[in-house]
Amino acid sequence: MTKRTLKQKIPQAALYLWIAFFVASPLVLTFVLSFFSxxxxxxxxxxxxxxxxxxxxxxxxxxxxxxxxxxxxxTAFLCALFGFPIAYVIAxxxxxxxxxYYALLLIPFWTNFIVRTQALRQLFSPAGLDLALSPTVIIQxxxxxxxLPLFVLxxxxxxxxxxxxxxxxxxxxxxxxxxxxxxxxxPMLKKPLIHGSLMVFxxxxxxxxxxxxxxxxxxxxxxxxxxxxFLKARNWPFGAALSLLLLLxxxxxxxxxxxxxxxxxxxxVP
Amino acid sequence: MSYLEVRDFSKNFGDFSALKEINLSLKEGxxxxxxxxxxxxxxxxxxxxxxxxxxxxxxxxLQGKDITAQKARERPFHMVFQSYALFPHLSVRENIAFPLxxxxxxxxxxxxxxxxxxxxxxxxxxxxRPISSLSGGQSQRVALARALASxxxxxxxxxxxxxxxxxxxxxxxxxLKELHQKLKTxxxxxxxxxDEAFDMCSRVFVMNHGKIIQEGEPEEIYKNPKSLFVADFxxxxxxxxxxxxxxxxxxxxxxxxxxxxxxxxYFRPEDLSFGGEDLDISPDDIKLxxxxxxxxxxxxxxxxxxxxxxxxxxxxxxxPHIEETRKLGDPIEIFxxxxxxxxxxxxxxx
Numbered sequence: 001m002t003k004r005t006l007k008q009k010i011p012q013a014a015l016y017l018w019i020a021f022f023v024a025s026p027l028v029l030t031f032v033l034s035f036f037s038x039x040x041x042x043x044x045x046x047x048x049x050x051x052x053x054x055x056x057x058x059x060x061x062x063x064x065x066x067x068x069x070x071x072x073x074x075t076a077f078l079c080a081l082f083g084f085p086i087a088y089v090i091a092x093x094x095x096x097x098x099x100x101y102y103a104l105l106l107i108p109f110w111t112n113f114i115v116r117t118q119a120l121r122q123l124f125s126p127a128g129l130d131l132a133l134s135p136t137v138i139i140q141x142x143x144x145x146x147x148l149p150l151f152v153l154x155x156x157x158x159x160x161x162x163x164x165x166x167x168x169x170x171x172x173x174x175x176x177x178x179x180x181x182x183x184x185x186x187p188m189l190k191k192p193l194i195h196g197s198l199m200v201f202x203x204x205x206x207x208x209x210x211x212x213x214x215x216x217x218x219x220x221x222x223x224x225x226x227x228x229x230f231l232k233a234r235n236w237p238f239g240a241a242l243s244l245l246l247l248l249x250x251x252x253x254x255x256x257x258x259x260x261x262x263x264x265x266x267x268x269v270p
Numbered sequence: 271m272s273y274l275e276v277r278d279f280s281k282n283f284g285d286f287s288a289l290k291e292i293n294l295s296l297k298e299g300x301x302x303x304x305x306x307x308x309x310x311x312x313x314x315x316x317x318x319x320x321x322x323x324x325x326x327x328x329x330x331x332l333q334g335k336d337i338t339a340q341k342a343r344e345r346p347f348h349m350v351f352q353s354y355a356l357f358p359h360l361s362v363r364e365n366i367a368f369p370l371x372x373x374x375x376x377x378x379x380x381x382x383x384x385x386x387x388x389x390x391x392x393x394x395x396x397x398x399r400p401i402s403s404l405s406g407g408q409s410q411r412v413a414l415a416r417a418l419a420s421x422x423x424x425x426x427x428x429x430x431x432x433x434x435x436x437x438x439x440x441x442x443x444x445x446l447k448e449l450h451q452k453l454k455t456x457x458x459x460x461x462x463x464x465d466e467a468f469d470m471c472s473r474v475f476v477m478n479h480g481k482i483i484q485e486g487e488p489e490e491i492y493k494n495p496k497s498l499f500v501a502d503f504x505x506x507x508x509x510x511x512x513x514x515x516x517x518x519x520x521x522x523x524x525x526x527x528x529x530x531x532x533x534x535x536y537f538r539p540e541d542l543s544f545g546g547e548d549l550d551i552s553p554d555d556i557k558l559x560x561x562x563x564x565x566x567x568x569x570x571x572x573x574x575x576x577x578x579x580x581x582x583x584x585x586x587x588x589x590p591h592i593e594e595t596r597k598l599g600d601p602i603e604i605f606x607x608x609x610x611x612x613x614x615x616x617x618x619x620x
């Protein structure tokens with residue numbers, strides 16, 4: 001009896017330790033660090049201050065936050081726009097083709113994304129596109145390219161799970177294609193569409209490598225700002241405060257989405 | 271004139287021909303069953319009636335009018351899917367209202383009709399429930415109500431009972447029969463369970479390998495199967511090789527034969543009677559001696575497994591006597607009813 005419970009307890013304890021060590025403690029450290037002060041040698045001292053947090057409300061930083069929010073939400077939107085048809089084609093193709101499409105989607109991950117992004121830049125410059133297009137547009141293209149699979153994969157899985165009989169039933173009951181899409185299929189896919197967009201939005205909010213490579217001076221977003229505080233300016237406390245801002249913005253968006261989306265239907269028994 | 275007619279209907283999926291020149295004709299208001307083993311084409315035929323499968327060749331006529339080219343949404347037929355295919359994001363009421371909305375009924379008409387069909391399937395109190403809160407039986411009623419809402423001319427039922435608990439099946443069978451009597455709509459049922467089809471349908475079509483191999487009233491085809499396959503599919507069938515029987519040729523000549531070169535005698539458990547008590551044994555019945563090697567209690571009767579030592583074979587029989595008078599190992603004389611048994615060639619089962 002005791003042996004058995006011990007057997008169950010060990011992996012459970014390992015899991016909690018893992019979460020405590022790799023998830024909770026960095027968060028706590030970041031939180032604490034953002035109230036510390038910077039010292040003269042580029043380290044930090046434990047003199048508590050609100051300076052870092054108050055500095056966040058500076059117009060410069062607020063505008064960078066909004067710029068990042070715009071980049072992330074536009075990336076999520078574009079990924080949904082282009083990703084949904086791709087996911088639909090993949091999900092509804094024959095098993096053999098499906099494997100092939102999934103491979104096409106995943107093979108880019110075998111190369112480092114910095115290399116991929118750099119390659120995109122190489123692709124643009126000889127064609128003169130880097131001068132013709134604004135850096136913001138080029139950054140957006142790079143973001144779309146890198147984040148698209150993050151949307152397509154979960155979305156394709158969700159579409160695959162839609163039973164074919166639902167479409168057939170709607171058609172058998174007299175509905176035409178457009179109304180089957182609008183009244184049945186899209187509402188049934190609402191949740192995976194939102195989840196897929198969040199899968200893109202949250203990491204895109206902190207992205208700093210793609211804007212840096214593709215945008216040069218224009219490519220300065222929240223993620224870039226944070227990395228600069230830690231790596232160049234050596235202002236760790238302010239970097240921590242910015243990280244906290246990033247975390248809270250992402251959490252707020254996820255929270256808003258959760259409250260706005262229809263409640264889990266299963267929970268709503270009168 | 272027949273109400274719904276299928277003429278020389280064939281359907282191929284690549285190299286595989288799922289339906290081969292099907293001919294079928296239904297009268298208005300009939301409750302018919304399509305039965306057969308899995309892969310026999312019964313579901314494909316039902317889906318073809320619904321318009322979900324286009325034929326490779328052949329026609330479908332409704333009251334003499336060719337509707338082969340009509341798509342599923344244009345046909346006045348609705349289907350109850352095996353998985354019910356309810357719309358999970360809509361409530362019970364919205365599910366049932368769906369076909370009425372797309373047919374552009376007025377709001378008032380929709381409300382009246384939804385209430386009507388919900389009443390018909392006894393689900394009135396579930397009107398605003400979400401689909402995910404329904405049990406299997408309730409989902410099935412909603413699927414039925416949804417299919418009936420816009421008053422289809424033919425209701426198609428694809429294995430409607432297969433996803434239900436066994437206890438529930440009998441209730442639903444009775445309700446489907448009652449519903450059919452009330453509505454007088456033409457019902458087409460697909461099932462692999464002969465019992466179900468026999469119970470509910472006034473006429474059944476037995477299918478195998480994409481063809482209809484026998485049609486008729488349940489009792490008629492059960493008693494007079496045209497082939498060994500049909501006999502075997504419709505119920506438990508046992509056989510004894512003819513060359514092992516010592517019965518005189520005169521006795522055997524009274525049996526029905528299904529083909530020219532019979533080599534075995536076929537019979538069902540209920541065709542066997544026991545010596546010493548049954549009064550309806552005719553002098554021509556084939557007599558065999560055996561002993562009991564297994565008794566299983568089935569509630570309303572006992573099922574006996576009998577070993578015939580002289581043939582080194584076992585047969586099953588029903589013992590209607592509930593009192594435990596027979597014991598394992600008891601010798602027992604059995605008689606095969608020659609009015610009901612038949613002869614056939616044992617390799618003609620397909």
